[in-house]
Amino acid sequence: MTQDEIVARIQSHFGARVLGTYSFRGQAAVTIAPEAIRDVLTFLRNTPELAFDMLMDVGGVDYLGYPDEDDREWRFEVAYQVYSVAKNHRVRLKVAVRDETVKVPSVWDLFGIANWMEREVYDMFGITFSGHPNLRRIMCHDEFVGHALRKDYPINRRQKLSQPSENLLCEKPEYA
Amino acid sequence: MSADGTRVQDIPTELLTLNIGPAHPATHGTLRIQVQLDGETIVNSGCEIGYLHRGFEKQAENCQYQLVIPYTERLNYMGPVHNSNAWCHAVEQLLDVKVPARAQALRVITSEMGRIIDHCVCIGTNLVDIGALTNFWYMYNYREKIYDLYEELCGARMMVNYPRIGGVSMDAPDGWLEKLLKVIDEMGEAVGEVQSLVARNRIFMDRTIGVGAIPKEMALSHGVTGPCLRAAGVALDLRKAQPYWGYDKYQFDAPIAHGGDTYDRTIVRFQEMQESVRIIKQAVAAIPDGPVMVEDHLVAMPSKDRVYNTMEGLINHFKLVMHGIKPPVGELYSATEGGNGEVGFYIVSDGTPVAWRVRMRPPCFANYSVFPKIITGAMIADAVAALGSINIIAGELDR
Numbered sequence: 013m014t015q016d017e018i019v020a021r022i023q024s025h026f027g028a029r030v031l032g033t034y035s036f037r038g039q040a041a042v043t044i045a046p047e048a049i050r051d052v053l054t055f056l057r058n059t060p061e062l063a064f065d066m067l068m069d070v071g072g073v074d075y076l077g078y079p080d081e082d083d084r085e086w087r088f089e090v091a092y093q094v095y096s097v098a099k100n101h102r103v104r105l106k107v108a109v110r111d112e113t114v115k116v117p118s119v120w121d122l123f124g125i126a127n128w129m130e131r132e133v134y135d136m137f138g139i140t141f142s143g144h145p146n147l148r149r150i151m152c153h154d155e156f157v158g159h160a161l162r163k164d165y166p167i168n169r170r171q172k173l174s175q176p177s178e179n180l181l182c183e184k185p186e187y188a
Numbered sequence: 189m190s191a192d193g194t195r196v197q198d199i200p201t202e203l204l205t206l207n208i209g210p211a212h213p214a215t216h217g218t219l220r221i222q223v224q225l226d227g228e229t230i231v232n233s234g235c236e237i238g239y240l241h242r243g244f245e246k247q248a249e250n251c252q253y254q255l256v257i258p259y260t261e262r263l264n265y266m267g268p269v270h271n272s273n274a275w276c277h278a279v280e281q282l283l284d285v286k287v288p289a290r291a292q293a294l295r296v297i298t299s300e301m302g303r304i305i306d307h308c309v310c311i312g313t314n315l316v317d318i319g320a321l322t323n324f325w326y327m328y329n330y331r332e333k334i335y336d337l338y339e340e341l342c343g344a345r346m347m348v349n350y351p352r353i354g355g356v357s358m359d360a361p362d363g364w365l366e367k368l369l370k371v372i373d374e375m376g377e378a379v380g381e382v383q384s385l386v387a388r389n390r391i392f393m394d395r396t397i398g399v400g401a402i403p404k405e406m407a408l409s410h411g412v413t414g415p416c417l418r419a420a421g422v423a424l425d426l427r428k429a430q431p432y433w434g435y436d437k438y439q440f441d442a443p444i445a446h447g448g449d450t451y452d453r454t455i456v457r458f459q460e461m462q463e464s465v466r467i468i469k470q471a472v473a474a475i476p477d478g479p480v481m482v483e484d485h486l487v488a489m490p491s492k493d494r495v496y497n498t499m500e501g502l503i504n505h506f507k508l509v510m511h512g513i514k515p516p517v518g519e520l521y522s523a524t525e526g527g528n529g530e531v532g533f534y535i536v537s538d539g540t541p542v543a544w545r546v547r548m549r550p551p552c553f554a555n556y557s558v559f560p561k562i563i564t565g566a567m568i569a570d571a572v573a574a575l576g577s578i579n580i581i582a583g584e585l586d587r
Contacts, residue, residue, distance in 0.1 A: 036518040037281060065408050068523070068554075071534055071547035079538055091534060093521050093549070097408070097422060100429050104521060125411035128557040136245075151238035151586060160246060167243075167250050180222040180234030181205070185564040 015040035018062065018103045025055060031108055041091075041104035046116040049092070049107050053122055056094060056103070064103070067119070069093040070129035072137040076163040086110045088139055092119075109139055118144035127187075136161035145187040153177070201227050206568075210239045214317050214572040217582030221559075221571070228567050233560045237553075237585055244587040248546035252512035253279050254353055256546070261347045263548065264584040267306030267527040268347055269298040269338070271584075276351045277432060278522035278533035282515040283353070285487055291355035291480040292433040296471045297368070298350055299433075300464040301338070304375065305331045306527030306579070307415075307457040314454065314576030315386065318395045318569075323382045330378050333371045340364055353513055354488045355481035365472050376465040383458040396451035400562045400574025403448060411554035414529025416578055419456045420448030426525035438470045450577040487513055512541025521549075528552055528579055552578075552585040 013021075019040040023030045029051075032043040044052055056064040073089045088109035095102045107116055118141040120127040130141045131150040138159040141147060149156065153173045158165050209220040218239035224232040244263060248256045260275040261268035273295045280287060287295075312327035335345040341360060342350045350357055386392045402412060407420040417424055425442035427435040443459035445452035481488045485504050494501030517539040523532045532549030555578050563571040 034519070037284060037520060039520055041519075066411055068411055068413075068530060069521070069532055069534065069547070069549040071545075071549075073536055073545045073547075078544065091521075091547070093532065093534065095523075097424050102521070102523075123411070124406065124409040125554050125557055128553065132553075149238075151241040153238070160243060161249075167246055177236060180220070180236050181224060181232050182234060185232050185560055 013061070013099065013101050014038070015101070015103050018101065021059075021062065022052060022055070022103075026052065034106075039102075039104065041106050043089070043106045043108050046107050046109060046114055049105065050117050050119055050122065052105060053092070053094070053119055056105075057122065061099075062096065063098045064094040064096045066095045066097060067092060067123035067125055067129075068095045068102075070126060070133060072133040072139060072161065074137060074161065074163045088112075088137055090116060090133055090139060112138045112140070115140050115142040117142050118147075120144055135159070138162065145184075146182050203231065208568075208571075210236075214575060215580075215582075216313055216576070217580060217585075219556075219575075219580060219582060219585070221563075221575075223563070223568070223571070225568070230563050230566055230568065230571060233563055233571075235556065235560055237556070237582075240582040240586040242587065245546050245548060248548075249543055252541045253515070253543060254513060256543075257351065257353075258347065258349045260548075261349065262583055263550065263587060264306070264526060264528065264531075264552075264581045265346065266309045266579075266581055267299075267302030269302040269350055270306075270524070270526045271531060272349065273299050273351050273433075274522070274524040274526065274531045275533060276353050277524060278520065278535055279353045279513070279515065281522050282518060282520050282535055282537055283487060283513070285354055285482050285484060287355050287433075287482060288479050289434070289476045290359070290478045291482075293471045293475045294356050294360065294480060295351060295433050296435065296438075297468055297475075298338075298341075298348075298356075300468050300471075301334050301368075303527045304461050304464050305334050307461050310527075310576070310579040311382070311454060311457055314450075314573070314579075315392075317576045318392070318573050320386065320389075320392065323385060326378055326382050330371075330375050333375075337364070337368055337371060340367070352481065352488070354484060355479070359480045365475065369469065369472055372465050372468050376462060379458060379461045379465070383455075387455060387458070393451060395569075395573055396454065396577070397449060398447070399450045399570045400566065400577065401447060401449040402558050402562055406558055406561065407448065410558045412529070412558060413551050413554065414526070415456045415460060416448075416453055416555050417529065418442060418444045419452035421446040426523055426530060430523070432524060435467075437474070438467050440467050440470075450573050453577040514539060514541050523549070526551055528555060528581065528584070548587055550584045550587060552580050556580050556585055 029048045034041040086108040090107040092105040135149040155173045204225045209215040210218040220236040222234045223230045257272045260271040263271050308327040308331045312324040315323045338348050339345045404420045423444050440463045490501040490504045495505045515537045519536040521534045523530050529551030534547035536545040538544040
């Protein structure tokens with residue numbers, strides 16, 4: 013299926029829960045509200061014709077200061093790139109996050125990779141994921157203040173860090 | 189077993205927390221693994237990454253598209269050319285630029301050379317970790333020869349900065365392709381020799397079979413790609429599934445195995461090196477003549493002759509250096525098959541010469557996320573063997 017067909021399929025199934033669609037150079041994406049992400053990913057994974065079995069990437073985008081900022085209702089987006097091995101097709105889901113107070117439901121139990129990827133989005137953008145078992149910083153140090161990939165974080169700011177992190181263990185190995 | 193019939197495993201011991209890394213010979217990079225041990229068995233583990241976090245994504249959002257090329261090579265520094273090729277490929281898709289056939293073939297050749305040396309290092313160091321030093325010297329010997337070829341091609345050995353947006357920086361010098369074929373032929377033989385040293389080696393098999401197995405379901409759920417996924421029995425190779433740079437013209441196989449353990453990963457890598465040798469031979473045989481840069485003055489630098497002798501060429505050069513390449517407003521995810529799996533670049537362009545957002549999907553990050561799960565229940569020595577075979581490149585893991 014082409015990405016546009018997949019997007020049409022998502023749109024017909026979720027109707028008004030799809031906030032917007034996007035198509036460019038053969039790639040397509042749907043924008044959805046945070047509450048819908050688990051439903052949409054479950055739908056994509058469990059529908060036989062779609063069969064999206066791999067979540068390839070989760071990455072944040074900060075639109076603070078973007079040229080269309082005045083019309084934009086949300087500051088952040090979290091982009092989920094999904095891929096189907098069996099059908100060899102891809103699509104992108106974008107979750108619109110108004111500001112850092114909005115919590116995005118975690119999908120770590122649907123796709124194991126989301127555990128670490130969501131931690132990275134949290135670390136870099138300060139977007140929190142509800143239901144995540146181990147939402148700690150992953151790249152930056154525990155003492156780091158701010159979120160490095162936000163547009164209002166200056167590229168040349170330096171921070172002094174004093175202590176190594178003590179404990180890396182979780183209650184259960186699958187949370188790590 | 190002791191005299192009263194209790195086995196050693198049954199004797200309760202105090203749990204011991206042990207740190208492996210961030211500076212440890214077995215991690216081959218700055219990784220930290222914390223394990224909780226019951227005797228020598230790992231009962232719980234956690235990983236800390238980020239020691240090599242250099243802010244690649246932030247940097248890429250603050251410099252022009254063509255200036256990102258050298259940074260991408262510092263991601264996977266074991267097979268660096270693939271990353272820069274992949275970055276240029278992503279920007280070209282954004283620009284909707286078609287790269288000339290000769291440049292595509294040169295990209296395939298340099299990328300496959302990168303894959304071979306990446307696997308050389310992975311297999312070589314993994315075998316050192318489990319006690320076999322000889323193979324390491326064999327592998328590094330040929331890695332050196334590939335570096336010599338890179339040097340002759342573009343003047344640099346490791347961080348070659350060879351591709352450009354719209355093609356490659358320079359054509360192969362006279363006689364280079366013939367030299368490459370000779371080295372590649374020897375390479376194929378050497379890989380076969382090293383494989384025959386370990387593939388049926390009792391010690392190696394005992395150390396690796398069933399060790400650090402990634403089951404198929406776990407691999408898919410964790411987004412594991414590349415040799416680690418193929419070793420688990422999923423025949424996903426983007427060079428075949430979603431071909432780019434004319435990979436569909438070449439005859440090659442994507443080797444798979446079914447156990448997903450350390451042994452299978454090593455063997456899949458050995459076979460992949462042979463397939464890369466096959467691809468390079470075909471690419472060299474079928475390499476077309478023609479330009480190696482696209483003819484588009486908005487993307488490609490003018491020739492030095494034009495810059496020095498015509499006003500238009502000088503202005504063109506000035507505009508490209510000072511004002512950069514301007515893709516249209518849009519966003520795109522480009523995926524290619526690197527040495528360790530899917531190398532993805534998600535670029536959000538706002539129409540300026542500097543990307544609004546660059547996200548790199550590192551294959552190692554996904555591959556490594558299964559690590560705490562596969563070593564729980566294993567022993568320390570098994571964790572070391574498994575770590576080497578997953579091939580974690582800290583530069584790519586942390587970016």
